[in-house]
Amino acid sequence: MYKESNEVKRQLSRCSFLTVLETAWSTIKQKHHQLQGFVMIQMQKWKYTAAFANKEVVFFVIHITKLLRYYLVYAT
Known part of the structure; x- marks a missing residue:
């Protein structure tokens, strides 16, 4: 009986972890798509970057x- 309840707890914690992971993802x-839209709009506003404002760039x-940014924060 102890093993069964332990297994149930493990499955529940795994399930809640996956739920949190899905929500976070x-x-x-x-937010990433919002950031892409913001950068695209800002690039289109400047005459020098407007020609490069496509999804790939x-x-x-x-x-x-x-x-x-990560390199500057963690490598120094």
Whole structure:
């Protein structure tokens, strides 16, 4: 009986962890898409960057910026 209740607790904790993970991932995706839209709009406003305002460049700019920020924070 003890093993059964322990297994049930383990399954419940696994299930709640997956629920939290799914919620977090959904929020991350939503915020990332909002950030892509913001960067796209800002790039279109400037005459020098307007020609480069497409999905691929925006994706690249966001990821390079994130990598640079993490490098500067954690490598120093």
